Amino acid sequence: MNNENPAELEGFARLGISGALLKAATNAGFTDPKPIQAQSIPAQLEGRDILGVAQTGSGKTAAFALPILSKIIALGTRRRPKTARALILVPTRELAVQIEETFRLLSKGAHISTALVLGGVSRFSQVKKLAPGVDVLIATPGRLTDLVREGDVILSETTWLVLDEADRMLDMGFINDVRRLAKATHPARQTALFSATMPPEIEQLAQGLLRNPARVEVAPQGTTAAEIHQSVVMARTRQKRQVLSTMLADPGMRSVIVFARTKHGADRVTRDLERDGFEAAVIHGNKSQNARQKALNGFRDGSVRILVATDIAARGIDVPGISHVVNFDLPDEAESYVHRIGRTGRNGADGVAITLCDPAEASKLRAVERIIRMRLPVARDHTGEPDPRPEPRVRDMAALKPDNDQGGRGEGRAQRPDQRRRDGGKPGQGKPFPGKPGEHKAGERKPFRAKRRRFGGKRPAAKAA
Numbered sequence: 001m002n003n004e005n006p007a008e009l010e011g012f013a014r015l016g017i018s019g020a021l022l023k024a025a026t027n028a029g030f031t032d033p034k035p036i037q038a039q040s041i042p043a044q045l046e047g048r049d050i051l052g053v054a055q056t057g058s059g060k061t062a063a064f065a066l067p068i069l070s071k072i073i074a075l076g077t078r079r080r081p082k083t084a085r086a087l088i089l090v091p092t093r094e095l096a097v098q099i100e101e102t103f104r105l106l107s108k109g110a111h112i113s114t115a116l117v118l119g120g121v122s123r124f125s126q127v128k129k130l131a132p133g134v135d136v137l138i139a140t141p142g143r144l145t146d147l148v149r150e151g152d153v154i155l156s157e158t159t160w161l162v163l164d165e166a167d168r169m170l171d172m173g174f175i176n177d178v179r180r181l182a183k184a185t186h187p188a189r190q191t192a193l194f195s196a197t198m199p200p201e202i203e204q205l206a207q208g209l210l211r212n213p214a215r216v217e218v219a220p221q222g223t224t225a226a227e228i229h230q231s232v233v234m235a236r237t238r239q240k241r242q243v244l245s246t247m248l249a250d251p252g253m254r255s256v257i258v259f260a261r262t263k264h265g266a267d268r269v270t271r272d273l274e275r276d277g278f279e280a281a282v283i284h285g286n287k288s289q290n291a292r293q294k295a296l297n298g299f300r301d302g303s304v305r306i307l308v309a310t311d312i313a314a315r316g317i318d319v320p321g322i323s324h325v326v327n328f329d330l331p332d333e334a335e336s337y338v339h340r341i342g343r344t345g346r347n348g349a350d351g352v353a354i355t356l357c358d359p360a361e362a363s364k365l366r367a368v369e370r371i372i373r374m375r376l377p378v379a380r381d382h383t384g385e386p387d388p389r390p391e392p393r394v395r396d397m398a399a400l401k402p403d404n405d406q407g408g409r410g411e412g413r414a415q416r417p418d419q420r421r422r423d424g425g426k427p428g429q430g431k432p433f434p435g436k437p438g439e440h441k442a443g444e445r446k447p448f449r450a451k452r453r454r455f456g457g458k459r460p461a462a463k464a465a
């Protein structure tokens with residue numbers, strides 16, 4: 001413990017972090033707390049629940065990891081089999097892996113055990129790791145629901161719960177799993193909910209799960225970081241391949257993430273880029289965990305300059321130094337735009353976000369502009385130079401007929417939320433609690449009442465908001 005006068009302390013020590021954690025944070029290069037950390041760590045150390053409006057890149061992982069670790073260390077080492085002291089629920093496997101890395105980094109020398117429970121990889125090793133009980137469990141809701149149902153994980157002793165990227169878990173259809181898992185944890189738990197956006201469903205979820213939370217917000221909802229230069233390039237769908245390849249010929253586009261709306265679309269963009277002589281990696285929900293991690297590692301270490309991704313696969317990925325985000329398609333959900341472009345412009349570095357827009361995507365573009373509360377300038381290309389064509393937006397969007405092949409050429413229809421794959425992984429993953437393993441078809445849901453019974457015994461009373 002630190003006996004110094006708090007007024008004389010600096011950095012994380014001033015926020016109440018001490019001992020091995022403080023040392024690990026300093027060794028990791030975390031000396032000055034980020035705003036989300038300064039705002040939320042003291043409140044969590046006091047035992048408050050947190051409602052955080054923050055994106056990946058804000059430093060939110062350490063904002064919840066440090067206070068949780070601090071409390072777990074204070075408890076000593078006693079753990080019960082199959083239990084987890086802290087549970088971090090996240091929408092994607094990549095984010096889970098990243099969060100575990102941060103927990104490990106920050107708890108170096110503190111004898112903290114962590115475990116991952118993720119869809120798409122063997123459950124055997126996960127169950128084995130959980131058998132003696134762990135301090136911190138990081139999980140995607142689908143697979144964890146399976147393991148709880150099968151009795152491989154017991155959450156009743158979980159006293160710290162974090163819901164990370166709650167809005168994305170909602171988008172991915174995890175919300176009922178999240179509610180059930182939260183209710184299976186200890187009734188007197190401490191909870192933190194982080195979300196990049198606050199749609200009414202998330203406000204409602206927060207009201208049900210959080211007790212008198214401290215609200216922390218690092219970027220106003222729906223706005224994007226100032227250091228990202230955004231523009232839209234008008235291009236018909238069939239021209240987009242060429243527009244993209246022409247842009248990428250500029251070596252100034254150092255590290256580029258290209259977003260496609262669908263998995264097929266992502267594969268097609270990657271194939272076309274390779275045919276045009278570029279080396280590109282791709283991540284989406286049909287790729288194995290290994291393939292996704294390999295693609296990410298190559299992108300992260302700079303050996304691959306271009307990463308093509310779908311929204312869900314890219315969610316939460318923190319790769320520093322991404323110079324450009326290219327939206328090959330407009331996203332189906334306008335809020336995804338904010339998440340997409342948030343991959344660049346990190347840590348004060350300049351970032352560029354370019355959106356290729358076919359006239360048929362005009363309504364999606366308008367929806368994005370409503371969310372970000374600004375009109376995107378129409379540029380000629382990735383340099384941001386204005387489009388020299390007279391009234392390009394009016395001409396291209398109103399006067400020109402959309403491409404006939406918009407949405408065609410194997411791109412597939414937009415997925416309805418109930419068709420989206422959970423965990424971004426294989427069909428059949430993430431079954432609800434009830435029933436025996438393998439009893440359900442992919443996507444089939446049982447009535448909620450039945451699920452409750454399966455959980456066994458009396459459920460802890462929901463906390464008052």
Ligand code: AMP
Nearest residue numbers: 030032033034056057058059060061318
């Ligand atoms: P996150 O939003 O948690 O994904 O964090 C974004 C990035 O910021 C990660 O690469 C962290 O390692 C880094 N980071 C978080 N907190 C700090 C800090 N206080 N000082 C320096 N880097 C940090």
